[in-house]
Amino acid sequence: MPTKRRVWFPGCMYHITARGNHQEDIFKSIADFNMYLRMMKECLNYYEDCSYEVISYCLMKNHVHILVRAGKKEIGGFIRRLHSMYAMYFNSKYDSTGHLYQGRYYSEVIMDVGQLMEVSRYIHLNPVRAKIVKLPQQYKFSSYNMYIGNEExxxxxxxxxxxxxxxxxxxxKKKERYRYFVEKAMEVS
Incomplete structure (x- = not known):
């Protein structure tokens, strides 16, 4: 049975998640996190004509969250390229074989501004809710510090x-407001 086509239209935004096969780690070292980010940047450059935009991200040990806007083409090629490149890197580095990811990546279409803001907050709070850090800015492998002005x-x-x-x-001031928006949700978690 063929896989169902994903919803797409120019400018469509998605919350992409991909989990390690059998919920195993897909990042085993700091170098792995950094390699994934370098590959993401390379894929953005490779597909520059497609106008993809990464809005936010968070890389956890066994899964990833990426909030992305598809420009002129559907997002499948971008994610396939990124995950294929990273899987080849990972399998070569760790002398592994087989699938790195658990099935097809999941994508949720972002339907409105409220959902967009909530997904961005959810992504940035992921390491806090997983009890890896107390504050989202303490986690190195998310885009949160770029949002609040701590990183370029x-x-x-x-x-x-x-x-x-x-x-x-x-x-x-906008960065301060975003920080308040995200961290306020920690009080009710």
Whole structure:
């Protein structure tokens, strides 16, 4: 039976998740996390004409979350390339064979601004809710520190999410508001 085609239209946004096969780790070292991020950047460059945008991400030991906007083409080629490259790297490095990922990656279409903001917050709070860190800015392998101004933007473009805060505010104020938006949810978790 063929796999069901994913919903796509120009500018469609997705919350992508992919988990290690049998929930096993897909990142075993800091070098692995960094390699995945380098490969993500390479894939963005490779598909530059397609206008893909990574809005936010979080890499956990056994799974990944990527919030991405598909530009001129559906997202499948981008994710397939990224995950194929990383699986080949991982299998070669760890002398492993077989599937690295548990089945086809999952994608949820983002339908409105409220869902977009909530998914971005969910992604950035993932390491906190997994009790890996107490605060999201303590986790190195997410885009959160780029959103709050602790790191220079790399791979992600924060302007879409931060653009939903009042226009008249300066960039630093928008970053403070985003931080409050994300960290306020920790109080009710």
């Amino acid at each position: 933007e790399n791979i992600v473009d924060t302007s879409m999410i931060l653009g939903y805060f009042p226009e008249e505010e300066k960039a630093e």
